[in-house]
Amino acid sequence: MSEFPFADLLPVGVCRFADLADGLLPCRAASRLPKNAASVIVYLFPYWLGDEAYRGANVSKYAVPADYHTVAGDYLARAAAALKERWPGCAFEPFCDNSPLPEARAAVLAGLGAKGRNGLLLNETYGSFCFIGEIVTDRVFPAYDGPLKTCLNCGRCERACPTGALHDGAVDKTLCLSDVSQRKTEPTPEQRDLMRQTGCVWGCDVCQDVCPVNRDLPVTPVPEFRESARAVFHAGDPVEGRAYAWRGRAVIDRNAAYTGEPSEKE
Ligand code: B12
Structure with a gap:
């Protein structure tokens, strides 16, 4: 996965766009999907900040750091630009949350974790406290083809x-x-x-x-989350x-x- 930008910082994996195409969510951003979309490069943005950061908290943990739409959006835009520079003939479109893709499912298919019984992606290292973002491209990258990970189903x-x-x-x-x-x-x-x-x-x-x-x-590797x-x-x-x-x-x-x-x- 080292060919992908930020792979040393963030968990990243690939799934096939075709495996998600039957479950696209209606949203305006769908118009940005590349024609002939082939691969989805899925990134996780872990956001656990450590127990101390949540002392007296009255907003849920995902809302404690700076807005993930901006932070993850910025990483994804920079990653897409770097990929475009390397493969100028291909399209690379970033999405996060406001995405036509069911992102937890995309992350599971990309080998980044299991789908929990709460519907969320559970990553082995960072748990479910991860945002998901992705870059959809018409370039074919090898997709994860290992076994799909499963939740403990403890209920x-x-x-x-x-x-x-x-x-x-x-x-x-x-x-x-x-x-x-x-x-x-x-x-x-x-x-x-x-x-x-x-x-x-x-x-x-x-x-x-x-x-x-x-x-x-572990505490998030994303400095923008830790500092905000x-x-x-x-x-x-x-x-x-x-x-x-x-x-x-x-x-x-x-x-x-x-x-x-x-x-x-x-
Ligand atoms: C709308 C939305 C909400 C709504 C509705 C949630 C819902 N699941 O319907 C509300 C406001 C309730 C919500 C709440 C939360 N959300 Co929200 N939400 C979304 C959003 C924008 C769309 C989700 C959606 O409509 N999915 C449609 C349903 C049908 O798809 P699904 O949830 O993936 O799961 C179904 C199928 O895909 C399938 N499936 C799932 N995984 C897999 C895997 C395989 C292999 C297969 C075959 C099938 C399959 O089974 C599921 C059941 O039918 C997504 C971003 C996105 N574009 O995906 C974020 C997203 C799911 N939310 C996120 C977060 C952080 C939250 C909260 C934790 C925030 C909070 N602390 O309050 C809570 C968690 C509540 C919960 N347990 O889901 C993150 C989840 C990250 C993660 N680790 O999974 C996402 C991915 C945003 C992001 N970019 O990071 N959310």
Whole structure:
């Protein structure tokens, strides 16, 4: 994999575009997919920051470092430019999150980990606390052809989910507390209680926190994540540069009002 930029820093693998083509997600970015897309170069961006970084946190772990859309997007743009320089006749289009590809599935097919029963990619080294980004190209790169990795299937994530949103590896988006926390629609009183209990004004980590694969993880190798942690959100704080910025401030401020001031205790 050393032919890929940042392979010394980030886990990277390749899968075939054709193996994802039946499950493309409807989104505007789909118009950027290269004609004759052949390979998908999948990158993981680990974001675990170490226990200390989450002291008193009231946003989920993915929202603690600087916005991954920007950080991962920048790595992917630089990687795509370097690949284009090496193979000028080929197309290299970067995507992250706002992607027509089901990214967890792409990462599994690229050999980067197992699909957990919480629907997330579980990497052997970095657990599920990894963002996924990819470069779609019309150049054929050898795809991962080893056995697909499997989750322990211990079922802890399903049992721990406070809303019963997880079933056999599928996520019921209508129930998932992460989705509830991001919606403009007012949460029900029961949902507000659950947000209070989990103490999260944005996102939810319950299904990841109980996953045995997420024990004793190494801190992220991505310096931009390490240097930008902000784990506590107070109503009125700036949202710019954070994973919750896309929604504007009204929803996260509303959630902060439901859950009360974050506790500063350990
Ligand atoms: C919409 C969305 C959400 C929605 C709905 C989630 C859902 N799964 O439907 C909400 C807001 C709830 C959400 C929450 C979260 N999300 Co989100 N989300 C997305 C997004 C944009 C699209 C997901 C989607 O609609 N998938 C469609 C479904 C049908 O596909 P799927 O989830 O891959 O899984 C199905 C199939 O693909 C198939 N499948 C999955 N893997 C495999 C593997 C093989 C080999 C096969 C054959 C099939 C298969 O089985 C699944 C069940 O039908 C993706 C980015 C992307 N483009 O993929 C991020 C993404 C999945 N989210 C991410 C994150 C970080 C989160 C949260 C952890 C954030 C948080 N802390 O609150 C939570 C986790 C909740 C959870 N347990 O899923 C990361 C996950 C990284 C990882 N390690 O897997 C992604 C990949 C974004 C990114 N670029 O990093 N998310």
